[in-house]
Amino acid sequence: MRATDVLADGFSRVQENVHAVVTGLDVGQLAYQPGPQANTIAWLVWHLTRVQDDHVSNLPLAGSPREQVWRTGGFARRFALPFDESATGYGHTIDEVSAVRASARDLVDYYDATHAATQDFLATITDDDLNTVVDTHWNPPVTMGVRLVSVLDDDAQHIGQAAYIRGLL
Template sequence: MDHRALLTDAFGRIQEDVHAALSNLPADALTYRVDEDANSIAWLVWHLTRVQDDHVAGVAGSEQVWTSAGWAERFGLPFPTSEIGYDQPPADVPLVTASTDLLLGYLDAVHARTVEYLQTISESDLDEIVDESFDPPVSRGVRLVSVVSDDLQHVGQAAYVRGVYERR
């Protein structure tokens, strides 16, 4: 399997799993939290999409979809536009009250940009160091796999919260 096809498939699974987690979900389920320190489905999906947007734009050397396509304005969150949710306090979680359509619109736009970028990289591009602040330094390939891993964990959490919501 070609490296581009492999990465495209991995990122496609994120998109598919998010769509499944949000499918036919009541609006109030998006902001449901298991407890006051837990993340909501809306926050988890917003965060995983922000991470993908931020990190892929970073390795691509491009502007994020969040700012370039007006998603920051559409969401209207009270955070700096650079916020991706990393290390955010639990008090910020209920501030993400986006609708399913808004969350999926942003996710699909980021996914399209990710797939577009993946088609431009060569196998040797995956070895290029993109972040020297870690020991060992992070290559483009490791960064992309890290995004896949992080996003899949968060969509799994969103599916879990949905299950808890539906069973209560």
Template sequence: MHAKDILIEGYARIQEEVHAAVEGLDPDGLNTRPADEANSVSWLVWHLTRVQDDHVADAFGLDQVWPTGEWEKRFGLGLPRRDTGYGHGPAEVAKVRVDSGDLLTGYYDAVHEQTLGALRSLTAKDLERIVDDAWDPPVTLGARLVSVLSDDLQHVGQAAYVRGLGPVRRIRSQESGGA
């Protein structure tokens, strides 16, 4: 198996987990944050998708899907155009709200397709190419792709965890006299 095939398989796992974390959730399940300082499923999936979109596009010299596919307009978040969620505090996290999981998975799927196209073109030599010399040592394409893969899997795992807290939140709310 070639390195690009392993990367393609890894990124396919992200797509599967994104769909599993979002599927069937209503707006409350997507947007509820388990605590004031915590992230929602919506924010986590939006953020991991923005990071993949930003980093893969940059590494391969592509346009980001966010503005070119008009996803920025569809989401209507009121955040800066190039915002990926990095460094967001509670106020910015609260701005990332969606009415449907289809918006999140649609954007992720569009980014995934662009990522797959880029990965399919890879050669072993490409993975050694420096894509960011602001670090010591400089970051190779291979390291960048593994970094995005790792970050995305962590965030989709967090989204699955937050999703799993949903029924617990409702039970606690009912016990305390809430709706």
């Protein structure tokens, strides 16, 4: 098994969990906050998808960078959020978290489109490509492999948080 196969499997597990967490919930349930400063399921799923979409689309590949699914798939327009189209949720205030109201269908559709783009990307790279430095702003510099693991880790944490909130419902 190649390392890229392991990454592809990891992202597929996130996809399964996104479906499990949001399916059957209405907009109000997806916007439920278990505390006054808590994230919502809708924001967590939107955020993990935005980060994956943003980070993977910026990884080097022929013709890189690629456009984000958020834009090309019409999701920015579909979600119609009250902040800049480039926002990924990083540093959001509780008011911005609360502003992310979306249906389960919209969240699943956006994740599925982002997941497909991620899988397409992973299918084009080799294990050797994972050693490519993609960010020199850190010490040590960040490689493609480290960036992908970071995104996968962030996704896993956030979908786990969303599953916890669903359990509280």
